[in-house]
């Protein structure tokens with residue numbers, strides 16, 4: 047599959063997830079605490095490079111891919127938190143993400159999707175803040191269990207994502223190395239094609 051098709055395929059999964067998450071949120075009223083970006087400031091966010099392929103492609107299209115990669119490898123090389131997280135941005139947009147539109151799958155599933163446990167029940171992948179804000183959704187009552195079943199199941203998005211590119215999705219990396227790998231992939235792809243021409 048050529049690069050642009052891979053990017054399109056990833057974005058298609060993201061759009062589907064956005065619709066499914068929206069439906070779940072409308073049905074339950076589940077929403078983040080206003081101005082909260084706590085989950086983006088965690089130091090242990092893991093993602094696959096493929097999740098950030100649309101981000102890397104967008105950086106390439108806007109002529110910023112090399113500069114971003116350089117920054118990640120130098121100034122941000124010791125950074126444990128996501129390099130796209132900004133406290134300043136937190137006041138302006140969702141989650142404090144500098145490139146919210148191109149965030150990874152992990153950023154999209156957290157808080158609003160579920161995993162299926164061995165006993166078949168759905169467990170929401172959520173933070174303490176959401177649990178405290180929406181106790182009725184997490185109180186294990188029949189009503190709450192019914193609502194949780196409406197949550198998009200994360201694996202239903204991870205599996206089709208992995209089928210787009212095995213190599214770029216086989217390994218979960220800390221978020222910044224995952225972004226670097228995605229940028230490297232896009233830059234190498236176009237460098238090779240330019241040389242060929």
Ligand code: SF4
Nearest residue numbers: 078082084085157173
């Ligand atoms: S998922 Fe939780 S930690 Fe993350 S922004 Fe929403 S409320 Fe905050």
Ligand code: SF4
Nearest residue numbers: 086128130131143153
């Ligand atoms: S890419 Fe954006 S949404 Fe995802 S962890 Fe980083 S700052 Fe948060």
